[in-house]
Amino acid sequence: MNKIKLPILAVAFIAILFLTGCWDNNDVSDVAIVTAIGIDKLEDGRLAMTWQILKPEAAQPGMEGGQAGKAYTNYTAAGLTLNEAHKELIRISGRKPFYGHIQVILLGEKLAKEGIAEFIDIFERQYEFNQTVKVLLTKDMTAQELLEAESDLENLPAIHLMNLVEANIFTGKVIDLPFFKLVMELEREGRSTVISALSSKSKNDKSTIKEMQIEYAGIFRKGKLIGYINTVQVQSLLFIANQIRQTLITTEHPLSPDKQISVEIVRGQAKREVSLSEGRIKGIVYVDALARIAEVHETQYSLKPDIAKIIESETAGRIKQNLVTLIDMAQDNYGTDIFGFGELVYKNEYGFWKSVKDDWDEYFVHMPIDVFVDVKIKRAGLIDKPSKAR
């Protein structure tokens, strides 16, 4: 037995020597590491794909900036499907793109308006695609234009864009939407997706990311962009969706309305409920927020518990006002359920859902939604009363 192993080993060894490095062995230096993708729809209906490809020798941490030029390069190719564009890229760049470390996907406005379902398929099918990549929209510009913008902070714009989303956990004004969550949300019954959008501050200057802002979020109905909401509304939406980690509410001081006060929400918890009575669905939103006072411009009053109570109710009122505005807007302006009440109906009142399934958005528009907001201020920072200029 052992004697016979030797020839087998020899044959195997020779075979393997011939096979070295073939099939799926792609050296990391031979693939094009894609850090960001932008997808646009062209006028002629084709899909254009823009890749931000890493140039590792320039991106290496030890390297002096500028020595090797930019750390990335952009390629754009178009095709009827994204895979066509993908192959076209190989043709023009000479490297096989590698999507395992993609940081951000940008969806052009035109594509979003005509439906984002088209772009999802390839990335779900692709075996090495990074499923946790952030998805962003571009407003009033194409994804390609956005990817051309340089970053003055990071050597890769893609990283900068990703950080823009990541850091906004602390502002509560941007929706952190990884790719897989987008897929899940699109598939959910009775819920419309909202994706944060990047737009340019000024019409003309699009050369750096500094000029960009995440000021809006696009609302989708059945995978098609139908409109935008602004950051305050995004904040309200996140409140309702129970996704607030931290955010800031600035209101007038209740006792002297010309002075501002900022309350930082450190934990927001929301509960959505639907109740079915007499064949009518009613929606209820409860928001419970823990807060601390972050900044007070009013120098007259020290923060006594009774004043804190007043500030609590004032903040709660402000939040509620925001929420109600958003709900009204969703119902009246867009007529689509971005809060997922339909999903709740589907899950809890399945029998009823079956009857309204096909025209849930119609139903949603007329659905009464009650909002209850409760804010509890726990802390007020290191001082009691602001210093007063005498």
Added chain:
Amino acid sequence: MQKVRLSGIQLGMLFVGFLYGSSSLLNPAFSALQDGWLAFLIGWMLGIIIIAVYISIYLLNPSQTLIGILKSNFGRFLGTVIGILYAWYFLHLAAIVLRDFGEFSLLVILPNTPLPFIIGCFAALCVYSLKKGIEVTARTGELLIPLIPLASLIVTLGIARLIDFSNIKPVLANGIKPVLTTGFGVLSFPFGETVCFLMVFPLLRKRSTLRKTVFISTVIAGLLLLIIVVRDILALNPQLTQRAAFPAELASKLFPVINIYPLILLNLLIGGTIKVIVCLYASAAAITELSGLSDYKALLSSITGFSVTLSIWLYDNVMQMFEFAVSTYPYYALPFQIIIPVLLLIISIIRRTSERRKTS
């Protein structure tokens, strides 16, 4: 030469590996959507019953392999015919698992590597380990099988933040029928496939521990699988689970910060290999016993070589593979997993009672 004997813990490990290994990748209850857990529970309970049937068959015909039992209960001719069918079934099962292996590797990491090469490598490992003897395999299994639940557990904990308990609602949205159908599917894959172990039971050192060992293993494997099924429903949401070819692989990709699909690979490799090994052993031992030869090792490599070609022949494409697994396999496996064993049990009981009457 020492006679091959397995300890209780080794048999138990093989059993857990067999049940858990490849099923944890494929999520056997995906087609029942959010009621998958219920379907799985039903399948699991039915599985325990059918495994109890297998154990009873063996205990009524002690120290006999499936072939021996078939021959002594159905008579020489009919027993041989059914035995050949069983040998085919085990071989077919091995080929199916090998193909699953290959397709998984092909889809997930090695899209350009030729399928026969991957399958051949897996099969070579199986043959090597079986040629060393089933007891060596069992010993290796003892070392490796505890790693599989560990790997799944890490993935599960990593995506725990995505768990949304409302995903199991609405319960029984489409009525009980799809749940029962899926439960039936769960019974045939993986629980009913343990019919292979009728060839392995005679190797157990202490027959008295058989019932306990197998029962505990079934419960443990069922619990672990239940965790997987529930995880997929709660964290991935039912629709995604249903669409994904390998929900476990998708789950591993959602792990925060780093991508840990190699863990899933480990899972596949260990669990799948154990399953192929048991199937191949069952098939080789069945053919050896049917033809009255002395050593199953002589037939092993040829059978494996055949099953590799069979596994490539098996399906034209992956679509057929999934379609077969869902809609045909449960019915195809029905006679092997349920009908014949139940018949065997009945005949064995009748024979046993009549013998007892004769002696008394």
Added chain:
Amino acid sequence: MITAAFIIGIFILIMITDLPYLISEKKKSRLLIIYLFFILSGIILGILLDTTNPPENPSTLITNMVNFIIGSN
């Protein structure tokens, strides 16, 4: 053609590794019949699969059979 040679080569390799077992077996003719059955069917199947028109696969047959039986019920 190369594939066929490769398949045959692999199966011959298998046979070489099995040689000691084949020799130690007492019922040689019976063993050889079964053994060669698997080897030959493996080789033939392997070569047929490589052609442009491979034989109908067993899954289709089984599916048809199952559908026939279930359909008749």
Added chain:
Amino acid sequence: MFKRLSKIIGLRKKENSSSNTAMAADKKQPMVEGIPTDINDLKARVRREFDRCEDIVIRTLEIGQDNFIEMLVVYFDGLVNKDTLNAHVLRPLLIDARIVPLDKSVNKRTIVNIIERNLLDNCEILELTDFNQCVQNILSGNTVLFTEGSDIALATCTKGFATRSVDKPDTESSVRGSREGFVESFRVNTSLLRRRIRTSSLKIEEMTIGQQTNTKVGIAYVEGIVNKRIVDEVISRLSKIKIDGVLGSGTLEELIQDAPLSLMPTVANSEKPDKVAGKLLEGRVAIITDGSPFVLTVPCLFIEAFQTSEDYYSLPFIASFIRMLRFIAFVISMYGPAFYVAMVGFHQSVVPFKLVVTIAAARQGLPFSPFTEAFIMGLTFELLREAGIRMPKPVGQAVSIVGALVLGEASIRAGITGAPMVIVTAITAICSFILTPYTDLLPFARFALLIAANVLGLIGIALVSAAGLVHLCSLRSFGVPFMAPFAPLNLSGLKDTFIRAPLWTMFTRPKELTGIHPDQNRVRMALEISPEDYDGNE
């Protein structure tokens, strides 16, 4: 299996028969040959035996009051201690013999008894009646006295050849343990063991192996602990050895291996008496070979490479930490390059983004694939290591400088390898030295894994590892499964594997070694002295 196969090839049979006849001719059953009583015959016989052995000394003495008895003193110059010989053999015979009533009235046949009992003040005297035994004794450094008219020869112990003194062992150094190491002298080695295990239960059976070298081999075990079956197996395997020479324990090791063609050694060796004593107390059998400072111990388990004697001298937490370090080192040194190749070639998405950037940057413009790079670097490292070991010390340093500077630094600068690969090779190299018993086999595993990783990535690594594990599990060392206590699993045995549990918890002897018979004395530590008892004494 092996036999069957060889029969086909027809190799073994020939080999067997030829070797058998050769052996038979060589080792004709040692016939007892009497000692000639006539002094002239004797002289002729001795001269014939040691013909052309020019370091032999054959001296004729005439002793007794009338110098009437002729004696023959035979020894090898250089093997005997001449002081001992002079003072304790020759002096009593030539001078003291005059005091003793040793005259013609005494029967020549009993004269030997008188010499033995009344004259020689050497401590160790053997009576020999077989001429071949006399030859053996002369060859092993004893002085043999033949007396005229008697067929009994006396062998006195005058061994006195140059030996190395007990010294620190080179291969295994220790901080807290004993610094003694075995030496080449058989008797010193047995004494080192005997000094540590002072019980009559420590049995040391001796046998002679090697047709030409006649090497003394001792089989040591502690009766009552050892599994008798293992001892029988050791003795039967040793006695089957028919070989010209045993020049070191390595020869025996190879000849009694369970799986001779496996890379894994199923026989352990050690240079440290305290370690061997510890193993004896766990129920192992030690094989001491004359002329070799390495004592073999069997059965050998996989886990033994991870256990050092030091572990048992330091606190359990520290020992456990170091144990785990060793396991990590084992894994790194085996999988390091393979993992790197798999990650760089197949699984880039598993590597964190920033690391990918770094690696990709380092790999830009390199001429070789990661596999070739790893292969070359691994080979270079093995070359350097071999050079470092065999070279004289001063040159060895030069080699290491060349290795570090030229190969490490310059190859990166010249753009032949990337820095990550050098780091991987370096860490692999360092880790491979931690497990001394496996240092020499790790390269094989490493290269096998490397090739597999290059073809199938992590799947290849997993396949080869699984095959290796199956191989390990299939091994047995003298009947004990090599992977015990992992497989077959023995939960109580796990206390001394990944961790080194406190000594008071390991109160039974290893089950896989001592056997599981209930009559076996299994408890090695009295349970009542667990440390809780010391609480509150003050």
